[in-house]
Amino acid sequence: xxxxxxxxxxxxxxxxxxxxxxxxxxxxxxxxxxxxxxxxxxxxxxxxxxxxxxxxxxxxxxxxxxxxxxxxxxxxxxxxxxxxxxxxxxxxxxxxxxxxxxxxxxxxxxxxxxxxxxxxxxxxxxxxxxxxxxxxxxxxxxxxxxxxxxxxxxxxxxxxxxxxxxxxxxxxxxxxxxxxxxxxxxxxxxxxxxxxxxxxxxxxxxxxxxxxxxxxxxxxxxxxxxxxxxxxxxxxxxxxxxxxxxxxxxxxxxxxxxxxxxxxxxxxxxxxxxxxxxxxxxxxxxxxxxxxxxxxxxxxxxxxxxxxxxxxxxxxxxxxxxxxxxxxxxxxxxxxxxxxxxxxxxxxxxxxxxxxxxxxxxxxxxxxxxxxxxxxxxxxxxxxxxxxxxxxxxxxxxxxxxxxxxxxxxxxxxxxxxxxx
Numbered sequence: 001x002x003x004x005x006x007x008x009x010x011x012x013x014x015x016x017x018x019x020x021x022x023x024x025x026x027x028x029x030x031x032x033x034x035x036x037x038x039x040x041x042x043x044x045x046x047x048x049x050x051x052x053x054x055x056x057x058x059x060x061x062x063x064x065x066x067x068x069x070x071x072x073x074x075x076x077x078x079x080x081x082x083x084x085x086x087x088x089x090x091x092x093x094x095x096x097x098x099x100x101x102x103x104x105x106x107x108x109x110x111x112x113x114x115x116x117x118x119x120x121x122x123x124x125x126x127x128x129x130x131x132x133x134x135x136x137x138x139x140x141x142x143x144x145x146x147x148x149x150x151x152x153x154x155x156x157x158x159x160x161x162x163x164x165x166x167x168x169x170x171x172x173x174x175x176x177x178x179x180x181x182x183x184x185x186x187x188x189x190x191x192x193x194x195x196x197x198x199x200x201x202x203x204x205x206x207x208x209x210x211x212x213x214x215x216x217x218x219x220x221x222x223x224x225x226x227x228x229x230x231x232x233x234x235x236x237x238x239x240x241x242x243x244x245x246x247x248x249x250x251x252x253x254x255x256x257x258x259x260x261x262x263x264x265x266x267x268x269x270x271x272x273x274x275x276x277x278x279x280x281x282x283x284x285x286x287x288x289x290x291x292x293x294x295x296x297x298x299x300x301x302x303x304x305x306x307x308x309x310x311x312x313x314x315x316x317x318x319x320x321x322x323x324x325x326x327x328x329x330x331x332x333x334x335x336x337x338x339x340x341x342x343x344x345x346x347x348x349x350x351x352x353x354x355x356x357x358x359x360x361x362x363x364x365x366x367x368x369x370x371x372x373x374x375x376x377x378x379x380x381x382x383x384x385x386x387x388x389x390x391x392x393x394x395x396x397x398x399x400x401x402x403x404x405x406x407x408x409x410x411x412x413x414x415x416x417x418x419x420x421x
Contacts, residue, residue: 084362
């Protein structure tokens with residue numbers, strides 16, 4: 001086996017002697033970073049959920065919610081490659097502070113506009129696009145900044161915890177937003193997100209820059225923009241993991257559309273039910289985050305298995321005959337979501353060389369969240385055409401099929417690598 005192949009293989013296989021999962025927490029900057037990561041993820045997902053529900057209120061159409069979801073994530077497919085180069089060229093901390101300031105302004109603007117009673121669906125759509133562009137730059141910066149915070153010694157454990165907290169925030173944010181909307185309306189959710197944004201900005205500013213481990217910036221030049229594409233293209237198994245994340249994003253990350261439709265059309269419990277569904281999903285996500293952090297890395301087989309179980313849990317949830325069983329299954333869906341996303345994100349990040357990691361993550365995250373955007377459109381269309389349950393059954397089945405196909409291709413590439421040793 002060549003040195004490059006051996007390094008790539010070992011980088012995502014379970015390591016025998018790695019620092020325990022909690023060891024990075026001994027560092028001040030990393031504790032600060034985790035608090036920032038959790039709060040920032042909660043805030044941005046609060047914003048997304050509030051925008052989705054506001055669109056549903058203004059239009060009464062799940063398909064319109066699908067458009068809102070798409071507008072939040074499709075910009076990442078366009079901006080993503082360029083944002084990765086920006087992250088590799090410029091200080092990550094500065095990038096994060098600028099992006100967080102933009103997010104605060106967007107939240108404050110929507111809070112004031114909704115409170116005035118003059119908000120239009122087109123204004124919400126414009127905010128979705130702005131948030132998507134900002135997140136396309138902020139996301140890779142956060143993912144790569146963890147390397148500068150902890151250095152090489154605790155990197156594997158730190159990335160695992162970082163991804164777990166980010167994905168946990170992605171589940172907890174909608175739950176908190178749903179509760180705020182139910183109690184005080186969308187304007188309160190946007191105002192709360194602006195307060196969270198100020199907290200995140202303060203946490204970033206409090207990082208001790210003298211204790212960071214900055215990496216050398218990428219070389220400047222025309223070819224650097226395409227370097228991430230070439231890097232991933234030349235590593236088929238890394239490429240397949242990224243593709244699997246994109247497929248699961250398309251077929252599984254459709255909670256805002258699906259849960260809103262179940263609350264509105266199946267169980268008829270409105271925004272209270274919507275908040276409940278997001279809350280119990282977040283409970284499951286907490287379990288998945290804790291499990292993923294302790295496992296640290298499951299290897300490719302474990303990642304594919306988690307993807308298949310993720311799709312299966314959605315399919316089973318769609319078939320639940322009553323509200324209690326449906327709500328219980330959402331706990332399982334949340335757990336499997338976090339287990340897959342955390343393990344896949346950790347594997348992709350660790351396999352990439354530090355000098356190009358920003359550009360690799362700028363391919364992974366836009367594909368995952370761009371898949372989310374396409375999934376929102378698909379879920380909205382399926383719900384309109386065939387009903388809420390049928391839509392979730394279809395996307396769950398497609399998720400299972402994706403895991404089976406990618407698993408088979410990974411097995412084939414593994415056999416091929418062994419035969420060329």
